[in-house]
Amino acid sequence: MTAHPPFRKVLDGVATREQMFQLFSRHKDTPGVDLLSGTPYSGEWFEIAASEYHFMLDLLPPLFMRTGMFGMSEFKAGNVTSVFFAIRIRGRERWFHGFCDLTDRQSPDKMRAAIIAHETGASDSMTRAEKLEAIWNATHPHFKGIAGEINPHNWPAEHRGKRVILVNDGGNGTIPKLLEDLSDNEIDNRMGAMRPHTKRRGSNDDDPS
Structure with missing residues (x-):
């Protein structure tokens, strides 16, 4: 773990x-x-x-x-x-x-x-782990779940109990994918979709405290 x-x-x-x-x-x-x-x-x-x-x-x-x-x-x-x-x-x-x-x-x-x-770090200072947590929290319950809770035989034993979200796999349609296996592009796309709803703050001032 x-x-x-x-x-x-x-x-x-x-x-x-x-x-x-x-x-x-x-x-x-x-x-x-x-x-x-x-x-x-x-x-x-x-x-x-x-x-x-x-x-x-x-x-x-x-x-x-x-x-x-x-x-x-x-x-x-x-x-x-x-x-x-x-x-x-x-x-x-x-x-x-x-x-x-x-x-x-x-x-x-x-x-x-x-x-x-x-x-006060870089403009995109979230780590991969932090981005995955943010994506999980922002995903509607209908589009996420736990591997193995339904149809456990569809998942290898080592993946059961892990977090899963639905992703668009192009020609294969919408499929379940382990949260931890999201590609960098998939993460960036989902983070980008979340950010327009966030009021971004200016950074003209330099006082960090």
């Missing part, structure tokens, strides 16, 4: 409130993961709107709060909880949510640094 990077973006663009709550529980139907530990969520982050940041701040008394950051008092699982960030990036205020494992008390600060590093 491929190890996750310590911090990883799971949605391209700014999450709506509906998307935010979906991402809070996105692993609930993932087979073979230990949800009680919170580990599948630890290190995941995505961008939200200011309204969602303040909505969550008012929802429950925070576990901790300091300038530009607060943690939820209700843990996701184990020592993993939601941390919300208000970060000024290139002269603009932006807001983010991340799952931090507070076994490491420095994890919120490390995540904040990782978000800034990611968002």
Whole structure:
């Protein structure tokens, strides 16, 4: 099994409130993961709107709060909880949510640094793993699933339980394909289709913090 990077973006663009709550529980139907530990969520982050940041701040008394950051008092699982960030990036205020494992008390600060590093990098700074996560999250449930849940004999044993999406295979029509096997062109096409719905921010200002 491929190890996750310590911090990883799971949605391209700014999450709506509906998307935010979906991402809070996105692993609930993932087979073979230990949800009680919170580990599948630890290190995941995505961008939200200011309204969602303040909505969550008012929802429950925070576990901790300091300038530009607060943690939820209700843990996701184990020592993993939601941390919300208000970060000024290139002269603009932006807001983010991340799952931090507070076994490491420095994890919120490390995540904040990782978000800034990611968002001030190249214009297309998402890794392949991050793009696949964004594609999976943006794909309608009717067009994705888990290999082997239906007609298990259609999939080799080593692929059962992996994530699958439907792709257009030209003359072969629409076929299921392992998410991890998407070609670079397929990834770029799907990311490109998602981006027009995202309001892109300018980059005239240079202040990264």
